[in-house]
Amino acid sequence: MYQQLLTGRSHLLRRATNFLCAAGLFIAAGASADQLPPPIDVPEVLKNYQGTQDCFPGVIHDPSTIAEVQAIVRDAAAQGRKVMAGTRRFNSQIDAACAGNGEVQITLENMDQVVRLDKENRLVTVQAGMRFNDLTAYLREHELSVPMVTELAIFSIGGMLGSGTHGSTFTQKSNMISDYVTEMKIVDGKGDLRVLTGEMLNAARVNLGVLGVVVEVTIEAEPGYKVRAKVKGQRDDSDLESVILDLARDNHSANVAWFPGLGRYTVTTYNKVPLSTRGNAYNAQADVSDFSEYLFGLIFDSLHEADSTALQCFAASLRYTARTGSYFRDVNSGLKKYIKPTGHADLMQHFVCKEPNNCVWDKLPIALQEVAIPFEELPNWIADVRQIMAHSERTCFPLNGIYFRFGKASESYLGMSAGRDTAFVGIEYTLRQRGEAVPKNYFVNLEIEQMSLRKYGARPHWGKNSVAIFENMPSRFPKWSQFLDAKAELDPENVFTNPFWERVSGQDPLENYLTPQCNADGQCYCRTDQHCEQGATCQAGSWYSEARICKKD
Structure with missing residues (x-):
């Protein structure tokens, strides 16, 4: 449907050229195989659920641990490459979670487990690759519920935080799962693991993937109903x-x-x-x-x-x-x-x-x-x-x-x-x-x-x-400038960016x-x-x- 990456515009053609260069750069940089999970040898074309949107990363990583995510980000930053977390069959009509042409794509499909359950305080910590329906099924077994429900439940938790996925409720605190997160672990633009609370957490609740790679979140639940x-x-x-x-x-x-x-x-x-x-x-x-x-x-x-x-x-x-x-x-x-x-x-x-x-x-x-x-x-x-x-x-x-x-x-x-x-x-x-x-x-x-x-x-x-x-997206959010401040702190070298962010932020008018x-x-x-x-x-x-x-x- 939206073939932004294939429109023939000069700035996108330049990215396409960078795609070829980046593939060679990755090899020349000599990324250490003992620190990074093995990438996919032949770059894949990622597609959305309808097959109407294509993405062309230069390399795809499927890490299984936070340490592997950190190593991937540090390696990409050292090479001057951009990073984005997404999935192979993404549930979006647009390229919001796509790495740019020739850049580094991370999927969290191997990081989809419950880390811990604090049933007394009704808090559950999960890896960001976990699917929402798996989370709700797990909580149901423990007679707990998520305070909000989306109509489609196959989204990953990280993806839901990236886009602000919502359901419909006006009697609960919020209709977004983002607002029930009490703590977030994120790998920042330097490859360091950060634990976000307070105002930095508010900045990252809906993050578009441009603040870092969300790897773990703690979510507030409520008694089952x-x-x-x-x-x-x-x-x-x-x-x-x-x-x-x-x-x-x-x-x-x-x-x-x-x-x-x-x-x-x-x-x-x-x-x-x-x-x-x-x-x-x-x-x-x-x-x-x-x-x-x-x-x-x-x-x-x-x-x-x-x-x-x-x-x-x-x-x-x-x-x-x-x-x-x-x-x-x-x-x-x-x-x-x-x-x-x-x-x-x-x-x-x-x-x-x-x-x-x-x-x-x-x-x-x-x-x-x-x-x-x-x-x-x-x-x-x-x-x-x-x-x-x-x-x-x-x-x-x-x-x-x-x-x-x-x-x-x-x-x-x-x-x-x-x-x-x-x-x-x-x-x-x-x-x-x-x-x-x-x-x-x-x-x-x-x-x-x-x-x-x-x-x-x-x-x-x-x-x-x-x-x-x-x-005019910056004008629509009163705290847009504060979000940019959070990005500057978490990602000072702008490692986490892609064509979508460049468009909505006005960098690509x-x-x-x-x-x-x-x-x-x-x-x-x-x-x-x-x-x-x-x-x-x-x-x-x-x-x-x-x-x-x-x-x-």
Whole structure:
């Protein structure tokens, strides 16, 4: 989807040249094999979960100990190379965790264990390569729970801290696991092991991988509990502005899927019940039959190719209907639970896929934009979206509509909810690919996106989205300069950087991405007609006039 590393721009071509040089440099430097874990002999192309984003590191290391991580960082720093921690099949639409071309990639797949459990104080220390679902399963065995739950649970703990991965809860301290970390061990830019607490920990809670390699974290847990779910569809969305904030405030966890093209919305809520409560259900949204998976694939492949509002709205109608019924099943029998589905908090709130690490959504040609806006502004934002919709062609959002989740203000410097109570707004759409047709009515998405950024001070999700959406990022976080101070202390030689950080920090200005047809695959917001796909012109938004959208007349 976003082939930033292959766009042909001069600054990226220079990195590609460095790739070849760096491979030779690594050999010439004579890295000592007895200190470093053996690298992968032939550099791999790392891909994201959809195969739409490629990364081209010069070397990949899979350390098994903190000492090995330290040796890798020291060796890279001595050679003047850059380091980034990530995974081979990363769960992101963008290159946030990719080492630059020819640089050093570290994976923590061999560092995925529980280090210790302090059950009395409800603290668990884990290696950063551990997967979130493994952590929640471990705690469940000890009658403990993580205070927040994400809907997808296959992320590594380190990756969740890097991007600020979140769930939805407005009654807990936070909806990000980052805010439940009490201590963090990180290998800094000199290869030294640092133990972070206090304000330095707040800087590193959401770190984008540019402060160092997080190797261990201690996480605060709470006594185990179950949740009871309620799913309801509303066939009239006229009351949404008046009820949505209370839905967040009055429930342990809530998510709302709004289908404005249909005039409908669905609500799923979860509320705590004692661990002894009967029920052993799980969330089966992504555990679909082979036929359903095939049908979804046909529909979304067709959406990707067809210029059809009717088909788009048909897909949205199918999803609305699917979200109005119970999508919970019993762990033992596999039967659907229609009446008061109840189960362990983690299994009820995150999707359990038919195949491990391979959900149906991963196989569909879809992408996701998500932003965070001030919580109290959400009714006004919804009203503005209604105006955009009223002044545009009918538009349906075919997967989960416009999807709302919620969280309280975070002490993190770069979390999406840093310093403010937050509503998280996600919109799925069919993939944009260079040289191919853009999604049907994508200009409506672009107008909503730019309105969110410029009128509501939205903050883009660090692990999703496009190149264009990360505009003026330093201005969006009050403690951006303090984050840079923390980076200067932990990484004075700027060992931990990559193309993504250079873009979002402004070192690589987004003006560099203003190339012909750059709007079509999310590289830019148009400024002139040449930035649009063939046959479209760059125009003011239909309602929000400060937006610039590519539209065919």
